[in-house]
Amino acid sequence: MNPRPTTTERGQVSETTRALTEREVAELLGLSVATLRAWRHRGKGPRFLRLGRSVRYLAADVADFVRASAVDTTPVSSSDGGSEMGELPL
Numbered sequence: 001m002n003p004r005p006t007t008t009e010r011g012q013v014s015e016t017t018r019a020l021t022e023r024e025v026a027e028l029l030g031l032s033v034a035t036l037r038a039w040r041h042r043g044k045g046p047r048f049l050r051l052g053r054s055v056r057y058l059a060a061d062v063a064d065f066v067r068a069s070a071v072d073t074t075p076v077s078s079s080d081g082g083s084e085m086g087e088l089p090l
Contacts, residue, residue: 019049019056028062 025046026033039045040055046065049056 017059019051019058020062022055022057025057025062029066 020028022033022036026036029036036045040048046057047061049058
């Protein structure tokens, strides 16, 4: 499928993005196709397109999913100030 130029609302020409297959997204994320299918069934994972019986993903939606999945690892200060991160008060 070759990208075709399209016209945006402002009249600018842009290239349409080729939709990615399950296998391509699975490879990109380092997951199995079965995991992507399970996520879709549970309503999790990247947003997807259903084109007839085919499932496709837009690269922008996959990138948004990856950004939203990022976990901030900065330590949270404790309210008592006495315990270190990872220690449980006794």
